[in-house]
Amino acid sequence: MNKKLQLISGRGLAVIAKYLIGGFVLSSLIACGSGSSVSEPILIKFPHVTSPTTPKGLAAQRFRDLVEERLAGRVTVEVYPSGQLMNDDDSIEALAFGEVQMIATSLSKFDRLTNKFQVFDLPFLFPDLEAVERFQAGASREILLESMSLRGLKGLGFWHNGMKQFGGPVPMNNPEAAKGLKFRIMESDVLQAQILAIGGSPQKMAFVEVYQALQTGAVDAQENTWSNIYSSKFYEVQKHLTMTNHGYLGYLIAVNPSFWSGLPDDIRTELETIVSEVSSWANQQAKLINKDGLEKIIASGRTEVTPLTDQELKVWQQTMRPVWDKFADKIGVDIIAEAQGASN
Numbered sequence: 001m002n003k004k005l006q007l008i009s010g011r012g013l014a015v016i017a018k019y020l021i022g023g024f025v026l027s028s029l030i031a032c033g034s035g036s037s038v039s040e041p042i043l044i045k046f047p048h049v050t051s052p053t054t055p056k057g058l059a060a061q062r063f064r065d066l067v068e069e070r071l072a073g074r075v076t077v078e079v080y081p082s083g084q085l086m087n088d089d090d091s092i093e094a095l096a097f098g099e100v101q102m103i104a105t106s107l108s109k110f111d112r113l114t115n116k117f118q119v120f121d122l123p124f125l126f127p128d129l130e131a132v133e134r135f136q137a138g139a140s141r142e143i144l145l146e147s148m149s150l151r152g153l154k155g156l157g158f159w160h161n162g163m164k165q166f167g168g169p170v171p172m173n174n175p176e177a178a179k180g181l182k183f184r185i186m187e188s189d190v191l192q193a194q195i196l197a198i199g200g201s202p203q204k205m206a207f208v209e210v211y212q213a214l215q216t217g218a219v220d221a222q223e224n225t226w227s228n229i230y231s232s233k234f235y236e237v238q239k240h241l242t243m244t245n246h247g248y249l250g251y252l253i254a255v256n257p258s259f260w261s262g263l264p265d266d267i268r269t270e271l272e273t274i275v276s277e278v279s280s281w282a283n284q285q286a287k288l289i290n291k292d293g294l295e296k297i298i299a300s301g302r303t304e305v306t307p308l309t310d311q312e313l314k315v316w317q318q319t320m321r322p323v324w325d326k327f328a329d330k331i332g333v334d335i336i337a338e339a340q341g342a343s344n
Contacts, residue, residue: 041076042263045100047085049207051231055161055289056104056251057081059282066274074267077102083208089187095256096152104159104251108188114147115330116140119339121190122327123246123320126343129160129287132248134342140335145252154257156272157279160286161225164247167238168221171306175199175319181220184210191223193323194247207232214238225249227286230293235303243307244316253279 046064050056064077080086086094091103092110107120119125126132136144136158145155166172168181179199185191187204195202203219207228213219214237222234223246229235253275260268298305308316328336 041074042267044075044077044102045080045085046077046102046104047080047083047091047094047100048104049083049088050081050161050228052081054227054231055282055286056159058285058289059159059278060104062281063274063278066278067271070270070274071267075271083206087206087208089206092153095254098256098259101259102253102255104253106186107158107250107252108186108191110148110153110252111188111190113151113153115327116144116147116332116335117252118188118190118327119331119335120248120250121188121194122324122331122336122339123194124317125324125336125339126163126248127245128163129248129283131343132160132250133283135339138338138342140338143335148254149257152256152258153252153254154260156253156255156275158283159251159253159279160283161249161251162227162286162290163245164223164225164249165229165241166221166223166244166246167229167234167241167303169239171240171304172221172242172244173306173308173312174315178221182218184213184219184222190323190327191247193326194320197320197323210234211237223247226290226293226297230297235297235300238303241297241303241305243305244313246316246320 044067046060048056048060052058052061060079060081064079067075067077085091085100088103088105088109091100091105092113094100095103107117110117111121120132126135145157148155166178168178168183170177172178175198178195181200182203183195183200184205185195185202186207192202192204200221203213205213205219210219210222211232211234214222214234222238224232224234228249229238229241235241263271294305297303324336
């Protein structure tokens with residue numbers, strides 16, 4: 001069986017037993033309660049890798065606060081920011097095994113489980129966050145959210161971070177400037193193909209390792225949003241940032257399907273309401289936080305920020321367009337067409 005599509009890595013029977021026992025205990029607690037009550041508060045462990053001041057960090061905190069306000073004594077949320085508990089890859093596996101109960105992981109991280117999510121990594125597909133929102137609310141929404149349920153992940157919604165920019169040792173007004181540079185990327189086949197298309201060398205690396213890698217020269221360049229570039233201080237170790245808006249960085253809010261279906265109905269309904277409210281709030285905040293991050297980066301004077309002209313943008317788009325063709329069959333031409341329609 002294809003190992004890339006397996007969540008069971010090196011943990012073996014001990015981890016599976018832990019998951020099964022945990023699920024049995026949760027089911028027993030629910031069954032022993034009267035109606036919608038449980039004897040102990042339901043614990044939701046929520047790890048993520050970004051700082052508390054990023055769009056995701058603020059959204060996770062707001063989710064915790066609203067749960068404490070509305071479900072006090074019944075549900076407890078523990079948020080672990082900045083990779084304190086685990087990295088993104090480990091959190092996906094931990095969710096499937098029931099070791100954590102909620103994650104908000106970069107959409108790029110799921111391409112080993114479903115090809116459909118690769119649509120979010122296609123370069124220059126979405127011009128802005130408004131186009132992303134139209135697509136995420138469209139006909140493919142439920143298909144995307146449920147695409148990994150059989151692998152232990154049920155999607156509840158999407159959170160934005162923002163549009164991605166390139167940073168490097170030189171301004172990247174055109175793809176030629178990227179040739180030979182070592183780019184840090186997330187573990188995504190589309191992102192790897194994207195960097196190869198511009199003559200760069202893709203280096204897969206965890207987010208928490210990026211600052212030091214840029215500082216020491218282990219990598220030359222990276223792609224990220226203004227909010228992440230500012231909060232993680234990448235602008236301090238990058239001489240140039242280019243305003244490409246070439247890609248989208250967002251997150252899937254996901255839960256374990258067994259855990260979720262085992263909750264009392266009223267608790268699950270309230271949690272769904274809170275996730276929906278937080279998503280709307282967080283996605284608006286993401287736009288403001290990225291704008292603020294860009295302004296603070298420019299004001300710092302630590303790096304040079306270069307916009308693209310219309311002609312330069314067109315060259316970038318043409319150079320990266322073959323990446324779409326390479327992944328069209330895997331993603332689904334209908335999904336890509338829907339995304340294009342949301343972008344027009």
